Amino acid sequence: MKIALISGTSGLVGMQLLHQLMKSSQYDFILSVGRRKLALKHDKLIQIEGDLFSLSSWDWEAKVRAESLGGHYNEFIDAISSKTAEIHAFSSLGTTIKVAGSKERFYAIDHDLVIGFAAWAKKLGASSFLYVSAMGADATSSIFYNKVKGETEEDLKTFQFSYLGLFRPSLLLGNRSEFRLGEQLASILMKPLVWLKLAKNIRPIYDYQVAKAMVSTALSPSSKSVEVVTSGQMQDLSQ
Template sequence: MKIALISGTSGLVGMQLLHQLLNRGEYLWIISVGRRKLAIKHGKLIQIEGDLAKIIDWDWEEKIKEQSLGGEYHELISAISGKTAEIHAFSSLGTTIKVAGSKEKFYAIDHDLVLGFAKWAKGLGAEKFLFVSAMGADTGSSIFYNEVKGKTEEDLKTLKFGYLGLFRPSLLLGNRHEFRFGEQVATILMKPLVWLKLAKNIRPIYDYQVAKAMVLTANQSKSEPMEIITSGQMQDLTQ
Protein backbone atom coordinates (compact mmCIF):
# COMPACT_ATOMS: atom_id res chain seq x y z
CA MET A 1 0.00 0.00 0.00
CA LYS A 2 1.37 3.41 -0.99
CA ILE A 3 0.25 6.45 1.00
CA ALA A 4 0.92 10.16 0.48
CA LEU A 5 1.05 12.69 3.32
CA ILE A 6 0.74 16.31 2.28
CA SER A 7 0.85 19.71 3.97
CA GLY A 8 0.35 23.15 2.47
CA THR A 9 -2.60 22.22 0.24
CA SER A 10 -4.17 25.68 0.38
CA GLY A 11 -1.18 27.24 -1.37
CA LEU A 12 -0.30 27.67 -5.04
CA VAL A 13 1.78 24.50 -5.49
CA GLY A 14 -0.09 22.61 -2.77
CA MET A 15 -3.41 22.72 -4.61
CA GLN A 16 -1.78 21.45 -7.79
CA LEU A 17 0.09 18.79 -5.84
CA LEU A 18 -3.12 17.53 -4.25
CA HIS A 19 -4.73 17.40 -7.70
CA GLN A 20 -1.80 15.36 -9.04
CA LEU A 21 -1.88 12.92 -6.13
CA LEU A 22 -5.63 12.38 -6.36
CA ASN A 23 -5.74 11.86 -10.10
CA ARG A 24 -2.71 9.64 -10.55
CA GLY A 25 -2.81 5.96 -9.69
CA GLU A 26 0.29 5.56 -7.54
CA TYR A 27 -1.30 6.29 -4.16
CA LEU A 28 -4.17 4.41 -2.55
CA TRP A 29 -4.68 7.08 0.12
CA ILE A 30 -3.79 10.76 0.45
CA ILE A 31 -3.77 12.22 3.95
CA SER A 32 -3.84 16.02 3.98
CA VAL A 33 -3.00 17.90 7.18
CA GLY A 34 -3.80 21.52 7.86
CA ARG A 35 -5.35 24.10 10.13
CA ARG A 36 -8.68 23.58 8.42
CA LYS A 37 -10.21 21.31 5.82
CA LEU A 38 -10.57 22.24 2.18
CA ALA A 39 -13.94 22.07 0.43
CA ILE A 40 -12.83 19.03 -1.57
CA LYS A 41 -14.29 15.53 -1.52
CA HIS A 42 -12.58 12.49 -3.02
CA GLY A 43 -12.66 8.78 -2.27
CA LYS A 44 -8.88 8.65 -1.69
CA LEU A 45 -8.62 11.86 0.35
CA ILE A 46 -8.62 12.05 4.14
CA GLN A 47 -8.29 15.51 5.67
CA ILE A 48 -7.24 15.91 9.28
CA GLU A 49 -7.04 19.30 10.91
CA GLY A 50 -5.53 20.89 13.99
CA ASP A 51 -2.78 23.15 15.26
CA LEU A 52 0.19 22.31 13.03
CA ALA A 53 2.56 23.67 15.66
CA LYS A 54 1.48 20.72 17.83
CA ILE A 55 1.28 18.06 15.11
CA ILE A 56 3.76 15.80 16.92
CA ASP A 57 1.18 15.40 19.69
CA TRP A 58 -1.77 14.72 17.41
CA ASP A 59 -3.71 11.50 17.93
CA TRP A 60 -3.75 10.87 14.19
CA GLU A 61 -5.47 7.50 14.53
CA GLU A 62 -8.40 9.04 16.38
CA LYS A 63 -8.60 11.93 13.90
CA ILE A 64 -8.89 9.44 11.03
CA LYS A 65 -11.35 7.21 12.89
CA GLU A 66 -13.60 10.21 13.53
CA GLN A 67 -14.20 10.43 9.79
CA SER A 68 -14.84 6.73 9.32
CA LEU A 69 -18.53 5.85 9.20
CA GLY A 70 -18.15 2.10 8.84
CA GLY A 71 -14.55 1.33 9.64
CA GLU A 72 -13.44 1.85 6.05
CA TYR A 73 -10.09 3.25 7.20
CA HIS A 74 -9.16 0.24 9.34
CA GLU A 75 -6.78 -1.16 6.70
CA LEU A 76 -5.11 2.23 6.30
CA ILE A 77 -4.58 2.69 10.04
CA SER A 78 -3.26 -0.85 10.38
CA ALA A 79 -0.81 -0.36 7.51
CA ILE A 80 0.60 2.82 9.07
CA SER A 81 0.71 1.48 12.61
CA GLY A 82 2.25 -1.80 11.47
CA LYS A 83 4.83 -0.04 9.26
CA THR A 84 3.73 -2.05 6.22
CA ALA A 85 2.83 0.94 4.05
CA GLU A 86 5.15 2.82 1.72
CA ILE A 87 4.74 6.44 2.74
CA HIS A 88 5.83 9.55 0.84
CA ALA A 89 5.48 13.01 2.42
CA PHE A 90 5.11 16.23 0.43
CA SER A 91 5.40 19.73 1.87
CA SER A 92 4.66 22.99 0.11
CA LEU A 93 4.13 24.91 3.35
CA GLY A 94 5.22 28.49 3.00
CA THR A 95 4.21 32.13 3.18
CA THR A 96 5.76 35.60 2.86
CA ILE A 97 6.95 38.00 5.54
CA LYS A 98 4.20 40.42 4.48
CA VAL A 99 1.45 37.83 4.90
CA ALA A 100 2.96 36.38 8.09
CA GLY A 101 3.29 39.82 9.65
CA SER A 102 6.86 39.61 10.92
CA LYS A 103 10.14 37.78 10.41
CA GLU A 104 9.48 35.74 13.54
CA LYS A 105 6.07 34.56 12.32
CA PHE A 106 7.48 33.85 8.87
CA TYR A 107 10.20 31.67 10.43
CA ALA A 108 7.61 29.86 12.52
CA ILE A 109 5.74 28.83 9.36
CA ASP A 110 8.48 28.32 6.77
CA HIS A 111 10.86 26.59 9.15
CA ASP A 112 9.17 25.35 12.30
CA LEU A 113 5.94 24.04 10.76
CA VAL A 114 7.83 22.35 7.93
CA LEU A 115 10.19 20.63 10.37
CA GLY A 116 7.30 19.64 12.61
CA PHE A 117 5.45 18.06 9.71
CA ALA A 118 8.63 16.29 8.59
CA LYS A 119 9.27 14.84 12.05
CA TRP A 120 5.65 13.70 12.29
CA ALA A 121 5.83 12.08 8.85
CA LYS A 122 9.09 10.35 9.77
CA GLY A 123 7.44 9.02 12.91
CA LEU A 124 4.64 7.53 10.82
CA GLY A 125 7.23 5.77 8.67
CA ALA A 126 7.66 8.10 5.71
CA GLU A 127 10.62 6.97 3.61
CA LYS A 128 10.65 9.93 1.23
CA PHE A 129 10.19 13.64 1.91
CA LEU A 130 9.73 16.14 -0.90
CA PHE A 131 9.87 19.84 -0.08
CA VAL A 132 9.20 23.01 -2.08
CA SER A 133 12.10 25.31 -1.21
CA ALA A 134 13.32 28.30 -3.24
CA MET A 135 15.83 28.94 -6.00
CA GLY A 136 18.01 31.10 -3.75
CA ALA A 137 17.91 28.88 -0.63
CA ASP A 138 21.18 29.46 1.26
CA THR A 139 21.91 29.65 4.98
CA GLY A 140 24.47 32.35 4.24
CA SER A 141 22.17 34.53 2.15
CA SER A 142 21.76 38.20 3.05
CA ILE A 143 18.10 37.86 2.03
CA PHE A 144 16.10 36.64 5.02
CA TYR A 145 13.65 34.61 2.91
CA ASN A 146 16.44 32.66 1.23
CA GLU A 147 18.33 32.28 4.51
CA VAL A 148 15.29 30.65 6.15
CA LYS A 149 14.73 28.34 3.19
CA GLY A 150 18.39 27.31 3.41
CA LYS A 151 18.11 26.70 7.15
CA THR A 152 15.00 24.58 6.61
CA GLU A 153 16.79 22.49 4.00
CA GLU A 154 19.75 21.89 6.30
CA ASP A 155 17.53 20.87 9.20
CA LEU A 156 15.53 18.50 7.00
CA LYS A 157 18.78 16.75 6.09
CA THR A 158 19.38 15.89 9.75
CA LEU A 159 16.19 13.78 9.82
CA LYS A 160 17.82 11.29 7.45
CA PHE A 161 14.91 10.23 5.30
CA GLY A 162 15.58 7.41 2.86
CA TYR A 163 15.23 10.10 0.21
CA LEU A 164 15.00 13.88 0.58
CA GLY A 165 14.04 15.89 -2.50
CA LEU A 166 14.61 19.66 -2.29
CA PHE A 167 12.75 21.42 -5.09
CA ARG A 168 14.00 24.91 -5.89
CA PRO A 169 11.59 26.59 -8.31
CA SER A 170 12.19 30.03 -9.75
CA LEU A 171 9.33 32.58 -9.91
CA LEU A 172 6.06 30.66 -9.73
CA LEU A 173 3.27 31.20 -12.24
CA GLY A 174 -0.31 30.35 -11.31
CA ASN A 175 -3.51 31.76 -9.86
CA ARG A 176 -2.65 33.14 -6.43
CA HIS A 177 -5.31 34.09 -3.90
CA GLU A 178 -3.43 37.22 -2.86
CA PHE A 179 -1.91 40.00 -4.98
CA ARG A 180 1.88 40.32 -4.84
CA PHE A 181 2.99 43.49 -6.64
CA GLY A 182 6.69 42.58 -6.89
CA GLU A 183 5.94 39.16 -8.32
CA GLN A 184 3.46 40.64 -10.82
CA VAL A 185 6.14 43.00 -12.13
CA ALA A 186 8.74 40.22 -12.28
CA THR A 187 6.27 37.96 -14.09
CA ILE A 188 5.60 40.58 -16.76
CA LEU A 189 9.33 41.15 -17.28
CA MET A 190 10.35 37.48 -17.27
CA LYS A 191 7.44 35.74 -18.96
CA PRO A 192 8.99 36.20 -22.44
CA LEU A 193 11.69 33.76 -21.26
CA VAL A 194 8.95 31.14 -20.91
CA TRP A 195 7.56 31.82 -24.37
CA LEU A 196 11.03 31.75 -25.93
CA LYS A 197 12.14 28.80 -23.77
CA LEU A 198 15.30 30.59 -22.65
CA ALA A 199 17.29 30.45 -19.38
CA LYS A 200 15.26 27.56 -17.98
CA ASN A 201 16.85 27.69 -14.51
CA ILE A 202 15.74 31.28 -13.89
CA ARG A 203 12.68 31.72 -16.09
CA PRO A 204 9.28 31.44 -14.35
CA ILE A 205 7.80 27.98 -13.85
CA TYR A 206 4.15 27.00 -13.58
CA ASP A 207 2.76 25.66 -10.30
CA TYR A 208 1.52 22.46 -11.96
CA GLN A 209 5.01 21.74 -13.31
CA VAL A 210 6.49 21.84 -9.80
CA ALA A 211 3.71 19.60 -8.48
CA LYS A 212 4.03 17.09 -11.31
CA ALA A 213 7.82 16.99 -10.96
CA MET A 214 7.47 16.22 -7.25
CA VAL A 215 5.12 13.28 -7.81
CA LEU A 216 7.20 11.90 -10.68
CA THR A 217 10.37 12.18 -8.59
CA ALA A 218 8.76 10.49 -5.59
CA ASN A 219 7.96 7.46 -7.72
CA GLN A 220 11.42 7.07 -9.22
CA SER A 221 14.11 4.81 -7.82
CA LYS A 222 16.85 6.93 -6.28
CA SER A 223 20.44 5.93 -5.54
CA GLU A 224 21.26 9.11 -3.60
CA PRO A 225 19.62 9.92 -0.24
CA MET A 226 19.37 13.65 -0.99
CA GLU A 227 18.83 15.58 -4.19
CA ILE A 228 18.38 19.23 -5.17
CA ILE A 229 16.02 19.61 -8.12
CA THR A 230 16.43 22.90 -9.97
CA SER A 231 13.72 24.80 -11.78
CA GLY A 232 15.20 23.75 -15.11
CA GLN A 233 15.22 20.09 -14.11
CA MET A 234 11.55 20.34 -13.10
CA GLN A 235 10.70 21.75 -16.51
CA ASP A 236 12.64 18.97 -18.23
CA LEU A 237 10.77 16.36 -16.18
CA THR A 238 7.37 17.73 -17.14
CA GLN A 239 7.82 18.46 -20.85
Protein backbone atom coordinates in the same frame (compact mmCIF):
# COMPACT_ATOMS: atom_id res chain seq x y z
CA MET B 1 0.27 0.09 -0.32
CA LYS B 2 1.50 3.62 -1.06
CA ILE B 3 0.42 6.52 1.11
CA ALA B 4 1.09 10.23 0.60
CA LEU B 5 1.23 12.65 3.51
CA ILE B 6 0.86 16.28 2.53
CA SER B 7 0.86 19.67 4.22
CA GLY B 8 0.35 23.06 2.63
CA THR B 9 -2.53 22.17 0.31
CA SER B 10 -4.13 25.62 0.46
CA GLY B 11 -1.13 27.18 -1.27
CA LEU B 12 -0.29 27.60 -4.95
CA VAL B 13 1.83 24.47 -5.38
CA GLY B 14 0.04 22.54 -2.65
CA MET B 15 -3.29 22.58 -4.43
CA GLN B 16 -1.70 21.37 -7.66
CA LEU B 17 0.27 18.75 -5.77
CA LEU B 18 -2.89 17.41 -4.18
CA HIS B 19 -4.49 17.24 -7.64
CA GLN B 20 -1.53 15.27 -9.03
CA LEU B 21 -1.58 12.85 -6.12
CA MET B 22 -5.29 12.22 -6.55
CA LYS B 23 -4.75 11.60 -10.27
CA SER B 24 -1.98 9.09 -9.65
CA SER B 25 -3.09 5.47 -9.62
CA GLN B 26 -0.07 4.53 -7.50
CA TYR B 27 -1.20 6.19 -4.28
CA ASP B 28 -3.89 4.34 -2.35
CA PHE B 29 -4.49 7.06 0.23
CA ILE B 30 -3.57 10.72 0.71
CA LEU B 31 -3.57 12.18 4.21
CA SER B 32 -3.70 15.98 4.23
CA VAL B 33 -2.96 17.84 7.46
CA GLY B 34 -3.78 21.52 7.83
CA ARG B 35 -5.35 24.29 9.87
CA ARG B 36 -8.61 23.74 8.04
CA LYS B 37 -10.08 21.31 5.54
CA LEU B 38 -10.50 22.09 1.88
CA ALA B 39 -13.97 21.94 0.32
CA LEU B 40 -12.87 18.92 -1.64
CA LYS B 41 -13.91 15.27 -1.67
CA HIS B 42 -12.13 12.26 -3.16
CA ASP B 43 -12.28 8.55 -2.38
CA LYS B 44 -8.64 8.32 -1.32
CA LEU B 45 -8.29 11.77 0.28
CA ILE B 46 -8.39 12.00 4.08
CA GLN B 47 -8.30 15.47 5.62
CA ILE B 48 -7.57 16.15 9.28
CA GLU B 49 -7.25 19.59 10.82
CA GLY B 50 -5.84 21.32 13.86
CA ASP B 51 -3.07 23.56 15.15
CA LEU B 52 -0.02 22.56 13.08
CA PHE B 53 2.31 23.92 15.75
CA SER B 54 1.14 21.07 17.99
CA LEU B 55 1.12 18.41 15.25
CA SER B 56 3.43 16.13 17.25
CA SER B 57 0.75 15.72 19.91
CA TRP B 58 -2.18 15.09 17.54
CA ASP B 59 -4.06 11.84 17.96
CA TRP B 60 -4.01 11.34 14.20
CA GLU B 61 -5.63 7.92 14.41
CA ALA B 62 -8.64 9.29 16.30
CA LYS B 63 -8.93 12.16 13.83
CA VAL B 64 -8.86 9.74 10.88
CA ARG B 65 -11.41 7.43 12.50
CA ALA B 66 -13.70 10.42 12.98
CA GLU B 67 -13.60 10.90 9.19
CA SER B 68 -14.09 7.19 8.46
CA LEU B 69 -17.67 6.32 7.66
CA GLY B 70 -18.28 2.60 8.04
CA GLY B 71 -14.61 1.91 8.67
CA HIS B 72 -13.59 3.10 5.19
CA TYR B 73 -10.13 4.13 6.41
CA ASN B 74 -9.37 1.12 8.60
CA GLU B 75 -7.03 -0.25 5.94
CA PHE B 76 -5.13 3.03 5.97
CA ILE B 77 -4.78 3.05 9.75
CA ASP B 78 -3.70 -0.59 9.84
CA ALA B 79 -1.07 -0.04 7.15
CA ILE B 80 0.55 2.80 9.08
CA SER B 81 0.27 1.11 12.46
CA SER B 82 1.81 -2.12 11.16
CA LYS B 83 4.54 -0.25 9.21
CA THR B 84 3.58 -2.08 6.00
CA ALA B 85 2.94 0.98 3.84
CA GLU B 86 5.39 2.89 1.67
CA ILE B 87 4.93 6.48 2.78
CA HIS B 88 5.97 9.61 0.90
CA ALA B 89 5.63 13.03 2.56
CA PHE B 90 5.20 16.28 0.61
CA SER B 91 5.55 19.77 2.08
CA SER B 92 4.67 22.96 0.27
CA LEU B 93 4.23 24.98 3.44
CA GLY B 94 5.24 28.59 3.10
CA THR B 95 4.19 32.22 3.27
CA THR B 96 5.64 35.71 2.84
CA ILE B 97 6.88 38.14 5.47
CA LYS B 98 4.08 40.52 4.47
CA VAL B 99 1.38 37.90 5.01
CA ALA B 100 3.06 36.50 8.13
CA GLY B 101 3.34 39.96 9.67
CA SER B 102 6.89 39.67 10.98
CA LYS B 103 10.18 37.88 10.41
CA GLU B 104 9.58 35.83 13.54
CA ARG B 105 6.20 34.63 12.35
CA PHE B 106 7.58 33.94 8.88
CA TYR B 107 10.34 31.79 10.40
CA ALA B 108 7.80 29.92 12.52
CA ILE B 109 5.79 28.99 9.42
CA ASP B 110 8.47 28.48 6.78
CA HIS B 111 10.92 26.70 9.08
CA ASP B 112 9.31 25.42 12.26
CA LEU B 113 6.11 24.06 10.71
CA VAL B 114 8.06 22.31 7.93
CA ILE B 115 10.46 20.71 10.42
CA GLY B 116 7.56 19.74 12.68
CA PHE B 117 5.77 18.11 9.77
CA ALA B 118 8.96 16.26 8.78
CA ALA B 119 9.39 14.93 12.33
CA TRP B 120 5.77 13.77 12.40
CA ALA B 121 6.04 12.14 8.97
CA LYS B 122 9.23 10.36 10.00
CA LYS B 123 7.49 9.05 13.11
CA LEU B 124 4.65 7.67 10.98
CA GLY B 125 7.19 5.85 8.82
CA ALA B 126 7.76 8.12 5.83
CA SER B 127 10.76 7.01 3.79
CA SER B 128 10.75 9.98 1.40
CA PHE B 129 10.29 13.68 2.02
CA LEU B 130 9.81 16.18 -0.82
CA TYR B 131 9.98 19.87 0.02
CA VAL B 132 9.19 23.00 -2.00
CA SER B 133 12.10 25.31 -1.21
CA ALA B 134 13.30 28.31 -3.27
CA MET B 135 15.80 28.95 -6.03
CA GLY B 136 18.05 31.06 -3.81
CA ALA B 137 17.95 28.83 -0.72
CA ASP B 138 21.21 29.25 1.19
CA ALA B 139 21.68 28.99 4.95
CA THR B 140 24.54 31.53 4.76
CA SER B 141 22.67 34.08 2.64
CA SER B 142 22.35 37.69 3.78
CA ILE B 143 18.83 37.69 2.33
CA PHE B 144 16.45 36.63 5.09
CA TYR B 145 14.04 34.69 2.87
CA ASN B 146 16.82 32.67 1.23
CA LYS B 147 18.52 32.12 4.57
CA VAL B 148 15.37 30.64 6.14
CA LYS B 149 14.81 28.34 3.16
CA GLY B 150 18.45 27.24 3.35
CA GLU B 151 18.29 26.58 7.08
CA THR B 152 15.12 24.55 6.58
CA GLU B 153 16.87 22.44 3.94
CA GLU B 154 19.83 21.82 6.24
CA ASP B 155 17.61 20.86 9.17
CA LEU B 156 15.59 18.47 6.99
CA LYS B 157 18.81 16.59 6.22
CA THR B 158 19.18 15.62 9.89
CA PHE B 159 16.13 13.35 9.69
CA GLN B 160 18.00 11.06 7.29
CA PHE B 161 15.06 10.10 5.13
CA SER B 162 15.87 7.41 2.59
CA TYR B 163 15.20 10.13 0.03
CA LEU B 164 15.04 13.89 0.57
CA GLY B 165 14.07 15.98 -2.46
CA LEU B 166 14.72 19.72 -2.22
CA PHE B 167 12.78 21.40 -5.01
CA ARG B 168 13.98 24.91 -5.85
CA PRO B 169 11.54 26.57 -8.26
CA SER B 170 12.13 29.99 -9.74
CA LEU B 171 9.31 32.54 -9.86
CA LEU B 172 6.02 30.64 -9.62
CA LEU B 173 3.18 31.23 -12.06
CA GLY B 174 -0.40 30.27 -11.24
CA ASN B 175 -3.62 31.58 -9.76
CA ARG B 176 -2.81 32.78 -6.25
CA SER B 177 -5.53 33.45 -3.72
CA GLU B 178 -3.79 36.67 -2.65
CA PHE B 179 -2.36 39.50 -4.77
CA ARG B 180 1.43 39.93 -4.70
CA LEU B 181 2.43 43.08 -6.59
CA GLY B 182 6.15 42.26 -6.78
CA GLU B 183 5.54 38.81 -8.19
CA GLN B 184 2.95 40.13 -10.65
CA LEU B 185 5.42 42.67 -12.03
CA ALA B 186 8.24 40.12 -12.16
CA SER B 187 6.07 37.58 -13.98
CA ILE B 188 5.10 40.16 -16.60
CA LEU B 189 8.76 41.04 -17.19
CA MET B 190 9.97 37.45 -17.26
CA LYS B 191 7.16 35.71 -19.14
CA PRO B 192 8.90 36.23 -22.49
CA LEU B 193 11.57 33.80 -21.24
CA VAL B 194 8.82 31.19 -20.91
CA TRP B 195 7.43 31.86 -24.37
CA LEU B 196 10.90 31.83 -25.95
CA LYS B 197 12.04 28.87 -23.83
CA LEU B 198 15.16 30.68 -22.68
CA ALA B 199 17.17 30.54 -19.41
CA LYS B 200 15.43 27.40 -18.18
CA ASN B 201 16.72 27.57 -14.60
CA ILE B 202 15.67 31.16 -13.94
CA ARG B 203 12.59 31.67 -16.10
CA PRO B 204 9.20 31.41 -14.32
CA ILE B 205 7.70 27.98 -13.77
CA TYR B 206 4.05 27.03 -13.46
CA ASP B 207 2.68 25.61 -10.21
CA TYR B 208 1.47 22.43 -11.92
CA GLN B 209 4.96 21.80 -13.34
CA VAL B 210 6.45 21.80 -9.84
CA ALA B 211 3.71 19.48 -8.60
CA LYS B 212 4.07 17.03 -11.50
CA ALA B 213 7.84 16.96 -11.04
CA MET B 214 7.51 16.20 -7.32
CA VAL B 215 5.12 13.29 -7.80
CA SER B 216 7.17 11.92 -10.70
CA THR B 217 10.32 12.09 -8.59
CA ALA B 218 8.67 10.45 -5.58
CA LEU B 219 7.60 7.51 -7.71
CA SER B 220 10.97 7.07 -9.45
CA PRO B 221 13.79 5.13 -7.75
CA SER B 222 16.80 7.33 -6.95
CA SER B 223 20.36 6.45 -6.02
CA LYS B 224 20.66 9.76 -4.14
CA SER B 225 19.67 10.17 -0.51
CA VAL B 226 19.55 13.97 -0.84
CA GLU B 227 18.80 15.68 -4.13
CA VAL B 228 18.44 19.32 -5.12
CA VAL B 229 16.02 19.63 -8.03
CA THR B 230 16.41 22.85 -10.01
CA SER B 231 13.65 24.75 -11.77
CA GLY B 232 14.97 23.61 -15.14
CA GLN B 233 14.95 19.98 -14.06
CA MET B 234 11.37 20.35 -12.84
CA GLN B 235 10.31 21.62 -16.24
CA ASP B 236 11.91 18.59 -17.88
CA LEU B 237 10.30 16.20 -15.41
CA SER B 238 6.84 17.70 -15.93
CA GLN B 239 6.74 17.25 -19.70
